Amino acid sequence: MTAPTGAHNASHETHDYDVVVIGAGGSGLRAAIAAHESGARTAIVTKSLLGKAHTVMAEGGIAASMGNVWPEDNWQVHFRDTMRGGKMLNNWRMAQLHAQEAPERVWELEEWGALFDRTKDGKISQRDFGGHRYARLAHVGDRTGLEMIRTLQQRAVELGIDVYMECTVTQLLKDGDRIAGTFGYWRETGSFIQLNAPAVIIATGGIGKSFKVTSNSWEYTGDGHALALQAGASLINMEFVQFHPTGMVWPLSVRGLLITESVRGEGGVLRNSDGKRFMFDYITDYFKAETADTEEEADRWYDDHINNRRPPELLPRDEVARAINSEIKAGRGSPHGGVFLDIATRRSAADIHKRLPSMYHQFKELADVDITKDPMEVAPTCHYVMGGVEVDPETQAATVAGLYAVGEASGGMHGSNRLGGNSLSDLIVFGKRAGESAAEYAAKLDRRPAAPAADVANAIAVALKPFDDNGDENAYTVQQELQDVMFSLVGIIRTGAEMEQALAEIEKYKARVKRVTVQGGRAYNPGWHVALDIHNMLTVSEACAKAALERKESRGGHTRDDYPKTDPEWGKINLIVTEENGAISITHKPLPQMPADLAQLFEEAK
Amino acid sequence: MGHTQKMRVWRGDAAGGGFVDYDVPVEEGEVVLDAIHRLQATQANDLAVRWNCKAGKCGSCSAEINGKPRLMCMSRLSSYDPDETITVTPMRTFPVIRDLVTDVTFNYEKAREVPSFAPPSDNQGGKFRMNQLDVERSQEFRKCIECFLCQNTCHVVRDHEENKPNFAGPRFLIRYAELDMHPLDTVDRKNTAQEDAGLGYCNITKCCSEVCPENIHITDNGIIPLKERVVDVKYDPVVFIAKKIGLRKDSGRTPVGPAGGGPSPIKHPEKFADS
Ligand SMILES: Cc1cc2nc3c(=O)[nH]c(=O)nc-3n(C[C@H](O)[C@H](O)[C@H](O)COP(=O)(O)OP(=O)(O)OC[C@H]3O[C@@H](n4cnc5c(N)ncnc54)[C@H](O)[C@@H]3O)c2cc1C
Ligand code: SF4
Ligand code: SF4
Ligand code: FES
Numbered sequence: 001m002t003a004p005t006g007a008h009n010a011s012h013e014t015h016d017y018d019v020v021v022i023g024a025g026g027s028g029l030r031a032a033i034a035a036h037e038s039g040a041r042t043a044i045v046t047k048s049l050l051g052k053a054h055t056v057m058a059e060g061g062i063a064a065s066m067g068n069v070w071p072e073d074n075w076q077v078h079f080r081d082t083m084r085g086g087k088m089l090n091n092w093r094m095a096q097l098h099a100q101e102a103p104e105r106v107w108e109l110e111e112w113g114a115l116f117d118r119t120k121d122g123k124i125s126q127r128d129f130g131g132h133r134y135a136r137l138a139h140v141g142d143r144t145g146l147e148m149i150r151t152l153q154q155r156a157v158e159l160g161i162d163v164y165m166e167c168t169v170t171q172l173l174k175d176g177d178r179i180a181g182t183f184g185y186w187r188e189t190g191s192f193i194q195l196n197a198p199a200v201i202i203a204t205g206g207i208g209k210s211f212k213v214t215s216n217s218w219e220y221t222g223d224g225h226a227l228a229l230q231a232g233a234s235l236i237n238m239e240f241v242q243f244h245p246t247g248m249v250w251p252l253s254v255r256g257l258l259i260t261e262s263v264r265g266e267g268g269v270l271r272n273s274d275g276k277r278f279m280f281d282y283i284t285d286y287f288k289a290e291t292a293d294t295e296e297e298a299d300r301w302y303d304d305h306i307n308n309r310r311p312p313e314l315l316p317r318d319e320v321a322r323a324i325n326s327e328i329k330a331g332r333g334s335p336h337g338g339v340f341l342d343i344a345t346r347r348s349a350a351d352i353h354k355r356l357p358s359m360y361h362q363f364k365e366l367a368d369v370d371i372t373k374d375p376m377e378v379a380p381t382c383h384y385v386m387g388g389v390e391v392d393p394e395t396q397a398a399t400v401a402g403l404y405a406v407g408e409a410s411g412g413m414h415g416s417n418r419l420g421g422n423s424l425s426d427l428i429v430f431g432k433r434a435g436e437s438a439a440e441y442a443a444k445l446d447r448r449p450a451a452p453a454a455d456v457a458n459a460i461a462v463a464l465k466p467f468d469d470n471g472d473e474n475a476y477t478v479q480q481e482l483q484d485v486m487f488s489l490v491g492i493i494r495t496g497a498e499m500e501q502a503l504a505e506i507e508k509y510k511a512r513v514k515r516v517t518v519q520g521g522r523a524y525n526p527g528w529h530v531a532l533d534i535h536n537m538l539t540v541s542e543a544c545a546k547a548a549l550e551r552k553e554s555r556g557g558h559t560r561d562d563y564p565k566t567d568p569e570w571g572k573i574n575l576i577v578t579e580e581n582g583a584i585s586i587t588h589k590p591l592p593q594m595p596a597d598l599a600q601l602f603e604e605a606k
Numbered sequence: 607m608g609h610t611q612k613m614r615v616w617r618g619d620a621a622g623g624g625f626v627d628y629d630v631p632v633e634e635g636e637v638v639l640d641a642i643h644r645l646q647a648t649q650a651n652d653l654a655v656r657w658n659c660k661a662g663k664c665g666s667c668s669a670e671i672n673g674k675p676r677l678m679c680m681s682r683l684s685s686y687d688p689d690e691t692i693t694v695t696p697m698r699t700f701p702v703i704r705d706l707v708t709d710v711t712f713n714y715e716k717a718r719e720v721p722s723f724a725p726p727s728d729n730q731g732g733k734f735r736m737n738q739l740d741v742e743r744s745q746e747f748r749k750c751i752e753c754f755l756c757q758n759t760c761h762v763v764r765d766h767e768e769n770k771p772n773f774a775g776p777r778f779l780i781r782y783a784e785l786d787m788h789p790l791d792t793v794d795r796k797n798t799a800q801e802d803a804g805l806g807y808c809n810i811t812k813c814c815s816e817v818c819p820e821n822i823h824i825t826d827n828g829i830i831p832l833k834e835r836v837v838d839v840k841y842d843p844v845v846f847i848a849k850k851i852g853l854r855k856d857s858g859r860t861p862v863g864p865a866g867g868g869p870s871p872i873k874h875p876e877k878f879a880d881s
Contacts, residue, residue, distance in 0.1 A: 013876045043873075049656070050714065050872075051752050052664045066732055107732045113723035113788065115741045115748060122735030140745065146663065147748060157714075157871060158722040164873045186875040188703055193875070217658040251635020257661050362661055365680055366637070476647040520652030523619065524704040527651030 012192035012460070017043045017162075018442040019435070020182050020195045022169050022224060023203030025053035026145070026427035027407025027434075029152035030105075031201045034435025036161050040442055042435075043162040043195060045182065047219050050165050051153050054205050054217060054408075055427065058145025059260035059358065061127055061137025062428075063421030064102035068123040070134035070305060075099040077133050080601050082422060084286075085131040085316045086386075086415020087556045088571060089237070092594040093393035094413040098422070098429050105428040106138050114151040116140055128265040131316040131419040133290075134305060142260050142358045148424055167193060169223065170532060171459045172200060172231040172403070175449030179231070179402030183451075183459040187529065190522020192460060198445050199438035202228055202389060202398075202405040203431070207241075207540045211382035212487035215247060215258035221533040222540030224409035228389045229539060229584070233398040235577040236411040236589075238387035238540075239547035240557040242418055243492045245270075245320035247381025250336035254366050256381040259341065259359060261420045263376075264313045266355050267302060268343040270324065271375070272332035278339075279312035282323035286566075287315055318417045318556050321380040325492055328379065338379035344372055380492055384423065386414045386557055387544070390576060395437035396430050402441060402449070406434040412574075416556025466531040467522075471515030475531040478509050478516070482537060490545045495561045499549040506542050513538065542584050543577045550575055550586045608633045611641050611683060612691040615653070619704045625693070626650075632683055638692060639667055639678035642706070654705035662819055665753030669706050670695045675755040675817045697758040698765075712763075713754050714872045716774045720781050721798055725790040740789045747784035747828060749820045750777060756814035756824060762807045773804035776814035780828035786835065796836045805832060 019035040021028045024046035035042040046053065065078040079099035083090050106124065110116065116138050117125040128135045140147040156163070169184035173194070181196040204224030208216030225235060246259040264270075272278045283291045291312050292298035298311035313320065324339050334340055343352060349372035353360060356371070363369040363376060388411030389398050396404045407427045414422065466475075482505075489502035513534050518527045553567035554560050574589045611632045614625045628649060630641045639657055646653040658664040660679045667678040672686075672693050686692055700708035725734075756776040762769050774782075782799040785791050799805045808829055815824045822828070 048658055048666065049710065052658045052666050054658075056664045056751075057659045057661070068732075103732065104730075107729045107734075110732075110734055111725055111729045113725070113785075115736075115745050115788070118736055118738040118741060122737055123732065125738075140748070143663070143749065146751065150748065150750075150752075154717070154722070157718050160871045162871050162873055167873075188709075189875045189877075191875050217660070217664075219658065252633055253636040253640045254660070358663070365662065366682070367635070474647075474651065476651065480647075518651065524654040524707050525652045526646060526654060 012194060014194040014196060015043070017041045017195055017197040019043075019199045019201065019438045020045060020197040021201045021203055021435075022182060022227075023053065023205060023407070023409070024050055024153070024163070024165070025055040025203060025205055025407060026148050026152060026424060027431040028053070028201070028203030029149070029156050030428045030431025031203055031406055031435035031438070032161050033152065033156055033159065034432045035201075035439040036159055038436050038439035040439035043164060043197075044156065045164045045167050045169055045184065045195070047168045047187070048166065050163055051149055053149060054219065055145045055149045055424070057258070058148070058424055059142040059258065060129060060262040060265065061139035061144045061421050062102070062106055062148065062424040063129070063132060063136050063419065064106045064138055064425055065099060065134075065136055066103045066106065066124060066126065066138070068119055069126045072306070073134040073136060076601055078102070078136065079598070081132050082419055083415070083602070085419040086417050087566065088415065089555065089574070089591065090415030091393050091412035091592060092598060093592070094430075096598065097393065097433075098413060098426055101429045102425040105425065105432065109148065109151050109428070112151050112155045114147050116147070127262060128302075128314065129261055129420040130264065130314045130320065132421065137265075137421040139262070142262055142356050144424065148428075164193070168529065168532075169227065170463050172227050173451035173455060173459075174231060175451055177232075177401060178449045179400060180449040180451040183456060185463060187524055190525065190528070192463070194456060196448070196450065197442070198449055199402050199404065199442040201396075201434050201438050202403070202409050203407050204409045206385045206408040207537075207544070208382045208385065210482060210486045210537045210541045211241075211491065212483040213247060213256040214382040215244060215256055216382065221536045223533070223536045224405065225388060225543070226536035226539040228398060228403065228405060229543070229577065229579040231400055231403060233400045233403055234390045235387055235543060236390040236574055237416070238385075238411070238543045238577050239551050239575060240386035240416045241382060241544065242317055242384040242386060242557045243321045243380040244383035245317055245324050245380055246341055246378040248367065249334075249338040249377045249379045251367060257362070257366070258381065258383065259376060259378055260356070261317070263341060263343050263356060263359060266343065266351075267346045268341055269311070269313050269346060270320070271340045271342055272327045273334060274332060278327055278332070279315070279320065279323055282319065282326070283312050283315070284319060287319070291315065316417055316419060318559070321492060322559060324378070324380055334377040336377050338377040340375040341378045342375040344374055382487065382491075384408065384418055386416060386418055387411045387547070394433065396434035397437060397441075404434045404438045406430045416558060463532060466516050466518045466528060471517040473512050473515040473517070475513070475516045475518070475527065475534050478512055479530060479534055479537065482506070482509055482534075482541060486541050490541070490548055493559050493561055494548055496549060499545050502545050503542065503549070506538055506545065510538055539579075539584070546584055546586050547575045547577055609688050611688070613641060613645065614691050614693040615642070615645070615705070616695040617653070617705050618702065620702060623702075627691075636683050637679055638671055638681040638683065638694065641683065641692070642678060642694065654703070654707045656707055663751060665751035668697055668753045668755050668758065670697060675758050677753060677755070677819050680819060697754070699758040699763055700754075710754055711872060711874070712770060713752070713757055713775070713777065715870055716778045717781070718870055719774065719802060720778060720785070721793060721795060723785055723788065723791055724793045726792060734790060736789045743787045743827070744784045746822055747780040749822055750780065751820060752777065753819060755817045755819065759813050759817045761811065761813065769804075769807060773807045776808070776824045776829065778803060779805060779808065779832065780822065780824050783828035783832045786832060796832070799832055800836045805829070805836065
């Protein structure tokens with residue numbers, strides 16, 4: 001391995017690598033570590049500083065069937081829970097690999113310095129979460145994501161992997177039909193940077209910034225989804241967006257901010273304005289057999305999972321979010337338009353401080369609410385996109401040679417709905433796989449692909465366009481309008497007519513963003529950054545709305561008022577999104593067939 | 607109830623700058639970062655500011671508000687008088703890039719200098735056993751969100767550029783403490799903490815602990831115990847004998863990673879004549 005050389009190429013810098021990873025969240029860092037350890041010259045590119053990616057915000061935990069609390073747990077049970085949580089639309093092979101490999105990946109974090117909370121006998125402690133049959137989430141209080149990202153970040157820095165931080169990729173470069181690298185800009189200076197590499201891993205996270213009420217940050221503009229589409233790769237499951245049942249509703253400025261599911265895992269319950277634990281009214285047939293139907297049984301479950309069934313508050317997220325939505329609509333909501341989440345009457349103040357310290361802090365500081373004394377007000381918030389780049393389950397390879405995708409940016413693993421805790425485990429299981437396979441692909445090539453100069457020149461022109469226009473649009477305004485439209489028309493409950501309306505609006509925004517002009521220069525100019533990101537937001541919004549319009553049923557993170565039933569025929573179909581000459585289209589693709597031995601697991605459990 | 611908030615924000619870059627006054631409409635319950643964002647969306651599109659989580663979890667939005675180092679997302683407007691002008695400036699200890707954004711590379715370089723964690727090998731099947739009580743000491747330091755407010759506040763480097771090469775700063779002194787107290791770590795870091803990280807520069811003023819948004823007891827639980835251990839090891843004759851006969855864990859094993867040197871992996875934009 002030789003050190004990459006920096007070369008000046010006209011007015012931008014270029015560097016050569018074997019593998020470039022876009023994204024420094026859990027998945028990107030894990031992939032980079034794996035690629036580096038496989039011998040590839042590896043670089044990480046990230047829009048934010050190292051350690052600030054979304055992964056840092058994850059609270060509840062990492063799902064892995066280590067069986068430390070319930071020895072009955074094993075990968076088969078985890079696999080089954082994951083598939084049922086996704087309403088069987090998950091790529092079965094990904095769900096299987098994920099369930100099988102998650103424990104080892106968690107132990108590996110421990111070898112790299114992570115300090116998880118412990119059980120009495122000194123093993124990694126595991127907590128309950130929605131949709132998981134046994135207490136399965138390895139955690140550190142309610143700051144598990146911080147532990148994961150810091151551990152991986154420290155590991156990557158120790159290994160000496162090159163990191164380009166505050167550097168945004170705006171285009172993937174290709175040589176014919178293969179990937180040849182990335183093109184982007186430094187936020188600090190606005191100067192351009194080209195990384196030549198035969199293999200590129202997209203680890204850019206989600207798309208939640210396109211929705212008004214969201215737990216996601218400015219970074220979640222769907223860059224990786226859009227980059228992949230433009231490079232000719234396909235997306236899968238884009239109609240499925242997870243609305244987390246418990247977002248903050250008050251004060252307005254924190255609307256959408258996440259309240260971890262651990263609050264319910266630790267015993268918190270949902271009540272309406274009559275004080276009623278309403279979740280008992282919303283147990284669907286699908287989960288009837290495994291859900292408690294009395295408060296007494298539900299309360300016994302926390303100490304005895306074997307002889308009691310789970311409380312309905314811990315149904316998968318799509319079920320709980322819909323229930324909360326119905327209660328609010330029926331006029332049984334809280335003063336600020338949510339419902340009540342009560343932990344105060346259920347656990348001691350000391351327990352709450354110990355188990356949910358950052359939730360206590362968040363409410364105390366931002367809402368003046370003491371959660372050890374008063375209930376929280378909560379309503380659904382856009383949280384996670386199940387859809388992403390369509391990948392091979394073993395290698396995470398996308399449909400374009402040299403392109404890989406991992407983490408929230410990839411699709412298939414979670415089907416129509418992700419279980420809590422299954423993202424962090426997904427990041428490290430498939431991060432490792434993606435890094436290794438990208439390195440192997442790069443090593444096997446006999447010729448390094450090279451992007452045509454004209455494509456690079458074009459990428460520069462596109463990036464600079466907002467400066468030379470004398471337009472009359474403000475990118476922030478278009479962004480806000482888009483967020484309103486997506487949240488109200490392609491949100492938690494959808495109808496055909498509303499989605500058509502949303503698509504018509506998106507067409508108008510597309511015309512408007514052509515007229516966006518930015519103030520100021522190129523150095524650290526957020527106005528310019530938004531003007532570029534908005535194109536990606538429009539692309540992913542359109543992909544999501546089109547797929548959602550096409551799927552004429554309700555399933556997981558896709559609920560239609562005009563097609564309220566889950567339709568077994570649609571259960572056999574994935575929707576694939578592709579783009580050609582800027583036009584987005586949707587095609588049907590049959591689900592891969594699950595082998596008989598795995599299918600058997602669902603028979604036994606009935 | 608909303609009101610119009612008077613804001614004074616430092617605008618400029620490495621070449622210089624100054625304060626600009628703004629009137630910003632704000633709503634009940636908002637924080638300083640909300641006001642800055644509204645300003646950015648409506649009056650100053652190019653205002654440079656860092657943020658990610660808006661919930662005190664990522665440590666991006668550090669700045670000085672009325673001269674106090676704070677997270678903008680955790681500073682409620684209601685804690686200021688509505689008629690008061692709120693002044694926001696970038697962290698002073700780090701070179702400014704633009705407006706409220708500073709170059710925090712110093713911290714990433716210091717992070718790289720800490721000899722890496724070195725556990726016993728092989729945790730296959732999750733063999734490691736640790737007591738909750740034992741992990742809690744290090745866990746306190748691992749709550750750090752790397753906002754670098756403590757680094758910004760510490761007088762050893764604030765306005766003392768010359769000390770930066772020799773002093774890791776409170777954030778990284780507690781990283782040493784964290785590893786030192788880590789039940790699985792096999793490396794003795796007391797000497798590196800003293801000699802390479804400049805533990806001796808700290809004179810326990812506790813200013814760092816005061817600004818830490820995570821309420822980490824940087825000085826009391828981290829730096830002071832570390833200092834005590836350094837003194838102990840240096841003068842404790844029993845330890846000295848134990849060391850000779852090889853009973854203690856500081857086996858002199860070479861840590862992997864940064865201590866071994868090599869160029870920093872953190873890359874920076876190349877400077878061009880035309881940019
Ligand atoms: C508040 C909250 C709590 C959560 N809690 C849990 C939990 O308890 N358990 C769980 O399993 N999951 C949880 N999740 C979900 C989980 O945290 C995320 O899905 C996961 O962290 C995503 O990781 P990632 O590696 O895919 O992407 P991220 O961590 O989001 O990283 C994306 C990276 O890509 C970079 N990037 C993006 N675009 C570009 C570009 N154009 N150029 C360069 N770089 C780019 C970003 O800078 C960033 O570094 C939570 C999510 C949120 C928001
Ligand atoms: S206690 Fe030490 S590290 Fe903290 S601010 Fe004072 S001198 Fe700096
Ligand atoms: S120790 Fe506290 S103040 Fe210092 S960087 Fe960490 S969180 Fe910030
Ligand atoms: S934005 Fe994350 S700490 Fe303020």
